[in-house]
Amino acid sequence: MTFEALKQKVTDILHHDDTLRDEKLLQxxxxxxxxxxxxxxxxxxxxxxxxxxxxxxPYAGEATDHKVIPFGKGICGQVAVSNQNFVVPDVSAQDNYIACSITVKSEIVIPLFVEGENIGQIDIDSNVKDAFTAEDESFLEFVNAEVAKLF
Incomplete structure (x- = not known):
């Protein structure tokens, strides 16, 4: 499915009035x-x-032990401090990487801003090296902008 088609589906999910926020995020x-x-x-x-x-x-994928991540630790913790997108083509090349699974080869983390404050992020792991492009980054920024409307 194209990113354009997914954008419409994301919008449909997030703007469904009868669904709780965490359920929307899980969907x-x-x-x-x-x-x-x-x-x-x-x-x-x-x-x-x-x-x-x-x-x-909310998340989809294998269970993770990383339920709490201190600011500055791992890719997610670094994004919490930097407020910048972080695309990691090869997680094995990162000194400050917290391994969730030995199968993960690349990661992208995009901060989620509400009224200018970084309140969280979307985190995506891939079992493919160098999986993420500028198109992924742009699409996930769109997703987070839509998610921000729920807060």
Whole structure:
């Protein structure tokens, strides 16, 4: 399915009035994982109140032990500090990488902003090296802009 087709489906899911926010986010995770071959794990992490840590939110893929990630640790923790997109073509080349699975080869993390504040991020792992392109980055920025409307 093309990113353009997925954009409409993401919008449809997120603007369904009778669904709780976490259920909408879970549906988005499954939509992306099920329709983009190289998206092997899709999840959201959110800032834990005033603490400098991220908490795992809805996700689709293998279970993870990384339910809490301190700011600065791993790719997700670095994005929480930098407020910048982070595309990792080869996770084995990263010194500050937290391995979730030995099958993961690349990762993309896009921060989620609400009224200018980084409240979380979408995190995607791929079992393919160098899986993510500028098109993925742009698409996931769109997803997060739509998700931000829920907050």
């Amino acid at each position: 988005v995770c499954h939509l992306l994982k099920d329709n983009i071959d190289y998206y092997d794990w899709v999840g959201f992490y959110f800032k834990n109140g005033d603490k400098e840590e991220l908490l795992l939110g």
